[in-house]
Amino acid sequence: MSDRRKIADSNKSIMFVPLNKLKKSPKNVRQVPHTKADIQALAASIAAIGMLQYPVVEPEVGPKEKPTGYYLVNAGEGRRLAQLLRAKRKEIKPDEPIRCILDTEHSATEISLAENSVRSPMNPADQYEAFAKLHDEDGMSAEDIAARFGVTAAVVRQRLKLGAVSPKLRDLYRKGDMTLDQLSAFAITEDHERQERVWNELPAFQRSRQSILRALSEGQVRSDDRCAMFIGAKAYARAGGTIIRDLFDQEGGGFFADADLLHRLVREKLQGIAAEIAEEGWRWIVADIELDRAAWARMRRVYAKPLPLSKAERKRLQSLQARYDALCEKHQHDDEMPAKAAEQLGRIEAAIEALRREEYKAKDIARAGAFVTLAGDGSVRIERGFVRAEDESKSKAKAEDDAGQRPAEDADGPTPLSEKLIAELTAYRTSALRNELAQHPATALLALVHALALATFFRGSAGSCLEITPRSAWLSGHAPGIDESVAERQTAERHAAWAKRLPQEAEALWTFLHELSDAERLGLLAHCVSLTANAIRNPRQLGSVSEAHAAVLAHEVRLDMTAYWQPTAGSYFGRVSKERIVEAMREGVSAQAADTIVRMKKQAMAEAAEAALAGKGWLPALLRPDQVAA
Incomplete structure (x- = not known):
């Protein structure tokens, strides 16, 4: 040197x-x-x-x-x-x-x-133009540009997407008349004329990113919609569909532009699955995006029953269950189960499930059908074992009819007693039975469970002398989609578990219940009773005694609605007045936060409230604990 x-x-x-x-x-x-x-x-x-x-x-x-x-x-x-x-x-x-x-x-x-x-970060619009020159003129990839300028490849791709935005709107951003959030929302479409029209038509106080996206994607389906998740972006694209994404969408985000094409693909795929289910031998199959809850409610349901196990299988099941319980007990105080133990637990669970095989009876398959539809997460939902009224067994219906109309006979001979005497004698028997039943609580409990289980699981079966008839309100009629909620899914799972344990025929129910433990009988009773609860407010019954009792029950079971329901733009804010939205913000966030949304349009206000109150535990008065709203 x-x-x-x-x-x-x-x-x-x-x-x-x-x-x-x-x-x-x-x-x-x-x-x-x-x-x-x-x-x-x-x-x-x-x-x-x-x-x-x-x-x-x-x-x-x-x-x-x-x-x-x-x-x-x-x-x-x-x-x-x-x-x-x-x-x-x-x-x-x-x-x-x-x-x-x-x-x-x-x-x-x-x-x-x-x-x-003492630094001034580069304006993203200027950065876009510089990156675009390197990309278009010098042939550099997003990864190359990112490596040389200390940014991620995702940032480079986002900046390059700004090329889809009208130069007029980019100029507005440079002048400070538009935020980056607003500018990036326009990258969802390359139609500059439409971008400029949406910007000019939206009121100044309603130009949020979500409002712009909603205006530009009207009639399109979000990528997290169940139909989009079920078909998938690749299959949709192969069928000729297009997906548009905004600047900050990662892979898998965006909107499916052709809703008609998407729904056609969904129905075709569901029909293909229905054809496979039909090979099981069901009498009918209904396949559609939406589950027909009204039809469902009118049908009786049969369930698959556990297959009997051999002596060797029972012994292996007991051994597996013991290993499962021991492993859970060993790690019950661990914050997170070790990977090796979790893997072992998974293998044991799989082995237990393999032994617990279930099967529908051939006669049930021959008279029942199935629904094939979509769950909220985009997975296929298959519900089997529904029996329509017109497909009920004629012989069974006739037997029940005959049982109800068979005349009483005198034990001393064929001559029938008078109707008046029969009524008198049986009235005395009823009086005595009531008195004795009142002194045998265990038997009374068994009879109550029997009556409720008959009506809950064996529709149309008149097998009890107790005049106790449970009624269950159809919640889907008041809240579409509620069957996908946490509470309804847990209830359905519990109902199915009991249905699989109960005997196939109503006549065997009493013996089955007699053999249950007290705890099991109480568990079944609680399930049957729970299905009769009705706390729906009817306009004709404002302030009714039943509504007050619902509040008492809610207090007794320490009901916390935040575990079952959250306020969103779709579930609440978009369906109430602007005054109520502001009130919710004031209660759940702060007065200052409420003031910031006062001048917004209704939909933008609803979305802002949803975001601000997420995780805050705020509930409308009707759902708050220990309250019966006036």
């Missing part, structure tokens, strides 16, 4: 210092170190176009103020680390001369602070 390169240029204060003679300065104000990704990106940029800004250094002095031969980097530590990385990769030599600025006059702290704080 020449002497000229080793000494400072007296005019420009520029000097070349060997890389291995540069050291981190203790005066550098940046305490949080550069990330590994930052250094890698900076190294790539320096390798491509050199260092555009030189490190600022001062000589290191040792004892007695003697120079050590090293230089401290007061500003430019990231560049030093990037060059060291290049040396490690053998792109440059360890003693590569690095152009530096020598500054011994100014405070090192001031220099470091100025470099790290």
